[in-house]
Amino acid sequence: MNKINPMIWSLSVALLLWNPIVSKAQVSSKEQQYSFDNLPTVKGTSFKKDTINILSYGAKNDGITLNTKSINSAIQAMSKKGGGVVVIPAGLWLSGPVELKSNVNVHLQKNALLQFTKDFNQYDLVKGNWEGFPQMRNQSPIWANDQVNIAITGFGIIDGGGDAWRMVKRDKLTESQWKKLLASGGLVSENKKIWYPSALTMKGSTMKDPGKISSDKTPEFYESIKDFLRPNLMVLYRCKQILLEGVTFQNSPAWNLHPLMSEDITVRNIYVKNPWYAQNGDGIDIESCKNVLIEGSTFDVGDDGICIKSGRDAAGRERGVPTENVIIRNSTVYHAHGGFVIGSEMSGGAKNIFISDCTFIGTDIGLRFKTTRGRGGVVENIYAKNINMKDIAGEAILFDMYYAAVDPVPLTGEQRSAPKVELLPVTEETPIFRKFYIENVVCDGAAKAVFVRGLPEMSISDIYLNNLVIKSDEGVDIQEAKNIHLTNVHLDVPTARPLLYVQNGKSVSFKNIDYTNADLLIRVSGEQNKDLKMSGTATVKAKAISEFTHDAKPAVLDIKK
Structure with missing residues (x-):
């Protein structure tokens, strides 16, 4: 019998006993098209039973022969005859880039390992997209443009050979791992903190946006930094009806799975894996896509796990294609910068x-x-419910409009300063976060329970957090936000001064807040606070109830039993 983690059990029981009736965020039909009772529809795939084995096209599973031509020829032939299944049988199959074609299901049988070559010459430089910008990149190991009804299914493993491409930070390895990496070749930065697999990789790392496409850059220039322009393991661009099922995707040069401007995507029962130190080693990045289902899948990666994106800055706004109608359920994320993430490229x-x-x-x-x-x-219109968390290094729940493109948790010895707070004009460059509905969250261990940080010129707004049980080192921190509601929240914090912090908050309500300890229950800071309310909270448990700093007025806070 599997053992039950006693802390998760006790926190879950506390949630049930303390609030047996689960409340739902009520949203009018005018504000949303869908709800958990009326989810978006994702159109599926369908394939003929006709089958081709890559052995029929001369493929060899010796780990030496490059099977690029054999695999692509089989896929092309099957697509031309109307579609069907291309089988990759058990064995180790070395290959260069593989192009998916319409109406073809590439099926990996058990013990099949599709290993992409570490010979960079096999990957042509192509016009692509990186972190929301049009860029030159090496051709992705798996790719498709404008294809319909495509799939990768089965039980095998797809390995992107990413360790040959990636730079590595010394602080993310043990001393013995670092020494082994140095012995493998490559170069080290002047400050001895970053290892590069090649001189071309190092050269590209010293430039600002070296892959950005511009008229002043020649083909020779891109070749001079080719190794730096790491590909995502899989990019599916403007495709429709996609199925990824059962397969393990691992060891990507950059992001692992990247559907871009595609529709009707089903991701089911896959395993996505990268070393925890893998720079930009995201699990799956859904960018400017519509109608997506991710279920029953596991992610253990070096950057964000499951991520929603839609382009970056002016380029993303000009594209103007949101990511919408996405369902993510019954999935697990282990190591990652974030379990479920939106941004930061969400223009x-x-x-x-x-x-x-x-x-x-x-x-x-x-x-x-x-x-x-x-x-x-x-x-x-972001909805989350029934989320369990354990051993979260930073915040259990975070909303941040000051993203600084650094790891969310500082490495040992790393010093960071808070961002400069200044009021700027609202323009098309000002992001907007609003209408988040999160309920039924249990977290056994986090540095901070909830962090909300908006901009002085654009508050984060309309956040509803219901039925949370969180064990953390710090409580709730709300800055530059309006219409924020925390209801039925249990905070297990060892000692808190304060448990709740509000800076320039408007229409912030705390209802039924339970807690273990608090030297100070709430601190209010700033002259822009307005309409702060607290009710159903045992203020007598705190050594001190409230504190007002930086021109905050006591009159802005209304506490009721």
Whole structure:
């Protein structure tokens, strides 16, 4: 019999006993098209039973022969005859880039390992997209443009050979791992903190946006930094009806799975894996896509686990394609910068996102929503429920409009200063976060329970957090936000001064807040606070109830029993 973690059990029981009737966020039909009772529809795939084995096209599973031509020829032939299944049987199959074609299901049988070559000459430089910008990149190991009804299914493993491409930070390895890496070749930065696999990789790392496409850059220039332009393991661009099922995707050069401007995507029962130190080693990045289902899948990666994006800054706003109608359920994320993430490249917007019945274990942040000035875009109608978390290094739930493109948790010895707070004009570059509905969250261990940080010129707004049980080092921190509601929240914090912090908050309500300890229950800071309410909270348990700093007035806070 499996043992039940006593802390998760006790926190879950506390949630049930303390609030047996689960309340739902009520949203009018005018504000949303979908709800958990009426989810978006994702169109599926369908394939003929006709089958081709790559052995018929001369493929060899010796781990030496390059099978690029054999695999692609089989896929092309099957697509031309109307579609069907291309089988990759058991064995180790070395290959260069593989192009998916319409109406073809590439099926990996048990013990099949599709290993992409570490010979960079096999990957042509092509016009692609990186972190929301059009860029030159090496051709992705798996790719498709404008294809319909495509799939990768089965039981095998797809390995992107990413360790040959990636730079590595010394602080993310043990001393013995670092020495082994140095002995393998490559170069080390002048400060001895970063290892590069080649001189071309190091050269590219010293430039600002070296892959950005511009008229002044010649083919020779891109060749001079080719190794730096790491490909994502899989990019599916403007495709429709996609199925990824059962397969393990691992060891990606950059992001692992990247559907871009595609529709009707089903991701089911896959395993996505990268070393925890893998720079930009995201699990799956859904960018400017519509109608997506991710279920029953596991992610253990080096950057964000499950991520929603829609382009970056002016380029993303010009594209103007949001990611919308996304369902994520019954999935697990282990190591990752964030379990479920939106941003920071969300300039085209994101809406109608539903995440439920998921578990995050050992991620830096649990639910992570990030953006920054310059992005623009609107993120709204985001729903999450029934989320379990354990051993979260940073915040269990985070909303941050000051994203700074650094790891969410500082490395040992790393010093960071808080961002400069200044009021700027609202323009098309100002991002908007609003209408988040999160309920039924249990977290056994986090540095901070909830962090909400908006911009002085654009508050984060309309956040409803219901039925949370969180054990953490710190409580709730709300800055530059309006219409924020925390209801039925249990905070197990060893000692808190304060348990709740509000800076320039408007219409912030705390209802039925239970807690273990608090030297100070709430601190209010700033002269822009207005309409702060607390009710159903045992203020007598705190050594001190309230404190007002930086021109905050006691009259802004109304406490009722």
